[in-house]
Amino acid sequence: MQVPHKEHLYKLLVIGDLGVGKTSIIKRYVHQNFSSHYRATIGVDFALKVLHWDPETVVRLQLWDIAGQERFGNMTRVYYREAMGAFIVFDVTRPATFEAVTKWKNDLDSKLSLPNGKPVSVVLLANKCDQGKDVLVNNGLKMDQFCKEHGFVGWFETSAKENINIDEASRCLVKHILANECDLMESIEPDIVKPHLASPKVVSCSSCARS
Numbered sequence: 001m002q003v004p005h006k007e008h009l010y011k012l013l014v015i016g017d018l019g020v021g022k023t024s025i026i027k028r029y030v031h032q033n034f035s036s037h038y039r040a041t042i043g044v045d046f047a048l049k050v051l052h053w054d055p056e057t058v059v060r061l062q063l064w065d066i067a068g069q070e071r072f073g074n075m076t077r078v079y080y081r082e083a084m085g086a087f088i089v090f091d092v093t094r095p096a097t098f099e100a101v102t103k104w105k106n107d108l109d110s111k112l113s114l115p116n117g118k119p120v121s122v123v124l125l126a127n128k129c130d131q132g133k134d135v136l137v138n139n140g141l142k143m144d145q146f147c148k149e150h151g152f153v154g155w156f157e158t159s160a161k162e163n164i165n166i167d168e169a170s171r172c173l174v175k176h177i178l179a180n181e182c183d184l185m186e187s188i189e190p191d192i193v194k195p196h197l198a199s200p201k202v203v204s205c206s207s208c209a210r211s
């Protein structure tokens with residue numbers, strides 16, 4: 001049996017309006033359970049998920065569950081620091097929570113970027129899809145267009161209750177983060193190796209299989 005020899009630790013944010021299902025998504029993903037009882041998050045909560053990405057690679061996700069309540073607004077933004085990616089969640093049964101998605105995305109982009117100045121990867125989650133779809137989510141093309149315009153790397157209809165698409169959404173986000181990390185390595189690499197190398201060095205990254 002091959003032993004994993006690459007470890008990645010990523011901080012991921014889970015943000016969105018009050019009661020959209022952020023805590024429930026994390027609970028489903030990490031602890032495989034769901035509760036219909038609602039208890040608002042106070043400030044911030046954490047959970048850790050370990051993914052065996054491939055036979056050689058382990059990815060540890062530190063999930064930061066950020067309170068949606070506006071009264072925690074400015075305080076919780078300090079928790080954005082050093083995150084590598086985010087989920088922005090809305091509730092398909094409450095259109096106002098979708099309208100707030102742009103605000104959450106703009107806020108994130110204004111406060112957080114990768115060391116190379118690029119925005120972090122963000123996946124949009126249309127949660128509570130077990131309760132029916134809203135008009136927008138019914139139109140996948142419109143959602144694709146929305147994501148393209150606002151810089152999301154993808155979107156998924158999810159249900160924390162029925163365990164729909166949560167693993168898939170996470171894999172999508174991690175895939176983009178791994179690719180970003182390859183870009184970062186390439187962008188910092190020349191300064192480090194140039195003085196010491198006679199010929200250009202090819203940097204290969206097995207995480208995204210690029211070289």
Ligand SMILES: Nc1nc2c(ncn2[C@@H]2O[C@H](COP(=O)(O)OP(=O)(O)OP(=O)(O)O)[C@@H](O)[C@H]2O)c(=O)[nH]1
Nearest residue numbers: 019020021022023024036038041068128159160161
């Ligand atoms: N039907 C259904 N209900 C859900 C789903 N996800 C969450 N809920 C319910 O929605 C309510 C709010 O869920 P939370 O996970 O606490 O929402 P939150 O976004 O973390 O809320 P804040 O911490 O206040 O920002 C709870 O009663 C959950 O049981 C889902 O996928 N389907």
